[in-house]
Amino acid sequence: MLTIATGNKAVAAAVKAARPGVIAAYPITPQTEIVEQIADYVTDGDLESRYIPVESEHSAMAACIGASAGGVRTFTATSSHGLLYMHEMVHWAAGARLPIVMANVNRALGPGWNTWAEHTDAFSQRDTGWLQVFVGTVQEAYDATLMAFKIAENERVLLPVMVNQDGFALSHIMQSLETVEIGDFLPPFHLPHAIDTENPCGYGPMTGPADYFRFRWDIERSMRDARGVIADVEREFAERFGRTYGPTEDYRCEDADVVVVAVGTLGKEAEMAIDRLRDEGVKAGSMRLRWFRPFPDLDLSGRDVVVIDRDYSFGFGGVVAHSIRSKTGIEPYSVIAGLGGQEVTYNDIADFVRNRRPGEETWFGVSDHV
Amino acid sequence: MSGNRIAKLSLQLMTIIEERSVNNLSAIPKEEYLYKCTSACAGCSSSLCLRYVLKAAGPDSVLVVPACCTSVIQGMYPGTAMNVPVYNIAFAAAAACASGMSDAFATLGRETNVIVYAGDGGTVDIGIQALSGAFERGTNFLYICYDNEAYGNTGMQRSGSTPLGARTTTTPGGKPTAKKDLDRIVEAHNPPYMATACSAYPLDLYKKVKKALSIEGPKFIHILAPCPPGWRYPTEKTVEMGKLAVKTAQWILYEREFGKLTINGPSKAAMKKPAPLEDYIKSQGRFKNLSPEIFDLMRQQVEQNIQRLSREEAGVC
Incomplete structure (x- = not known):
């Protein structure tokens, strides 16, 4: 369907199409429109997700971690100080190998207070083990968010993905947007290491140097495999929906x-x-x-x-x-x-x-x- | 009457019947969910408590554990001393993580118990924001704080829960301020169920966990968990130390169900005629050389707590 939307609304529309089980988020300028739009979808019954209006971004990511580990697709959105406030959990999400998708609306960091575009917020999360994509148009914000779920949830990746767009310069700009009938582009959520009380395991317990080191290497190996997975998903997206993307x-x-x-x-x-x-x-x-x-x-x-x-x-x-x-x-x-x-x-x-x-x-x- | 209401009432009735049938330790299930040979200190009361918590909760339960002694006690990867899934999470994040997990299980139609098992530092200090948020949102989970009144995992530094006068490695001269009243903070969120417990009264704890898990919404249990290395008493005195805390009314066992307070058995007697506070203070190295002024303040605090809870139970507040 062809419509016009802001970058923020495009992300919300993609989240609606991806149908996460749990969305946990905290509002921050210029991301707020995303969580407001999602809250509307949930309230109006257009999206059957559980929306957790957490009390901070640290808790937003912690709730996404708990929900993803519990076995459902999860989404959050943030910006700037919110991203930095959740930084500890941003690392945790990747280390726990959870395919969480987060929209980050790039914004400068204080002081002084400044709500306009800058990429320092996202780049400060460079070493967390998250995949990061940056978009340039409203359409791309929509498409990249949809693809992010598929890339993150691929068993060769199982790492979280951050979809970045410029604050105001894109988040609040109206452009044309073509939404898609998603069909079976996104398969049902399946996490191989989801919590299973029939098979009790310790998740993230004390870990000695040898195992810890191996887990870090596993993250890098998946990051390398992600290049191929991204290319495959972008190719499939182009075949299904006619829009082509690359690195x-x-x-x-x-x-x-x-x-x-x-x-x-x-x-x-x-x-x-x-x-x-x-x-x-x-x-x-x-x-x-x-x-x-x-x-x-x-x-x-x-x-x-x-x-x-x-x-x-x-x-x-x-x-x-x-x-x-x-x-x-x-x-x-x-x-x-x-x-x-x-x-x-x-x-x-x-x-x-x-x-x-x-x-x-x-x-x-x-x-x-x- | 709605179906939900009937289901809730019948669940409560079943709990009452079960409570009556579990009136001695031999009635507690034999299944173990916390195995032997953990890396807990000798005389660790929090692992005793965890054993009974898990017996009450049963196998369809997940523990969410922030940084605390239990992070260590559960053992090192790839081993685990637990027979339920344990989800370890960052220090400040336990209640929020449990919030997401609880909603995920609800989405999937699973009735798995989500139980936070957190120390006092992770609850009254760094984790209190997430705790408050989860309770305000009505999250369906059980939050248990096992309180050894200091940061035990890092070697006994003071926490907000350290009592007045207690020596820790960061209050070598004794803590100059009072213990944060966590229960009144939680109470302000009006949870459907909250209780205090103590490691020296495992049957009481077992029943409270059972009851809490039968109720929908955010539940809270605050366990006093004496700590031999932190409180500086011999390891074999752990149970005795808990009993002394209750008998001196330094720690009062109660439940508050849908706002109604009930003082539990052992504390009823203690509140009428508390054992001398000296018995509790003098048996612990952390209160060594306590000044008479501080001791008087502590005694006054005990008296105030007794009066406040007595008035509330009698409906005079």
Whole structure:
């Protein structure tokens, strides 16, 4: 069905289609619309889930852990401080190998209070063992959420998935949305290690170094297997519903001499910059990074690379720029832009390309070349 | 009368019949759900309690355990000393985790008991937010706090539940403030069932767990669990220490069902004529060199508790 919706409403619609058994969530700007919409679905009988209005995000993830281990599909949504407040349980969910799906509406961190888009919240959960995907459109927010359940619940993965979208810049933007008849795309929830009182086990007890180490390796092995599972699920999704996704969304990259790498809505904005640059005769392309964990293999050899980071690791650099550097060996031109919702237009992005200085870092609008 | 109401009443009737039939320890089931040779300290009363809790709950039960002594007592992976599933969870998260699990089982139509077994630190301090949230939401589960009045697992640091004057590794001069009144906090949530218990009275505990699990909604049992290394008394005195706590009315056994308070047998006598508080204090190293002023404050607190609960039971409050 074709409709129009915000990024938040698209996520809620996908959750309705996925029919989790338990949803536990705590409201936070700019995610609130997701949990309100889900509460409406549950109250109106459009979604037969149990909705637990928890008293904090720490409890939201703890409740999802208990529910998932109990044997039902689970979902939560958060943002920014909420994500950081649940951080301990974010680690726990992955360590317990629970296929929880969480929508995270990317937002800056205080102080000062700032509710606009930034990716530092999600990137601070980089090492938790969660899969992370970043979307650029309302349609993609819907599609990625549906696929997230299927990817997480695959027995070769059994890790939680975080679906990220930019606060306000996407969460509150109306775009067209085509919802799907899900059919048997999502099989009934099955967790091989769900709690079974007929077969009593200890879950997460004291564990010595040898076993603990092996469990950590199991997470990494599943993270590596996830690449193939993601590709399979995205292929099946394309076959069933006609929309194609991959680890990156490449735009006019084939013959490009310079490639802009960005995440989320800035990655979509970059496409307009590319068109402008092409009109000027610059052979430019853009590569919007969708999957952050597992991090994809990127083919950027022989080109200049401009990375836009809407995040920062203080004392080190832009998270994406450094990821590109370590994965490809290329020294990108690192632009730090859009923190706390700073406006970055396609003209600005075109300027980043025109003025690029590979190996250097710039804080857009604050400092020139650092 | 609705079907639910009839089911509830018949369940309560069955519980009453069963309670009458279980009036001595020999009537408690022989099945063991907590096996021998755990890594508990000698004289550990909380593992004694857990044994009776699980006998009352039976095999279709899950324990949710935050960081506490029971995290260690259950044994190391891949072994387990428990014959029910044990779900270990982060320190502050037990009640919330149980909340999700309870809803998952309800979704699946399973009647499995979800029981949190948490220490006092995980309950009155770091876990109190999740506890309060789960009770306010009416979660169908049983939350048991076994209270040894300090952070036992990390080597006896003070908790909010440590009593006035008690020495711990972080209150080497004695705790300057009173024990947090957890039961009154829980009571403020109006749960359908709440009770106190003590490891020295296993039959009482057994009956309370049975009764709690027969009631829909959030249930709470607060067990005083004397701790030999923490309280500094000889291991063989664990049962005696619990009895002293009750006989001096330092700890009062009661139940509050749908708001109605009942003082239980052993405490009825103790509240009329409490044994000398000195007997309890002097037998524990943690109260060594207690000043007379602090001792007087403790005695006053006991008296106040007796009066408050007596008035409530008599319907005068």
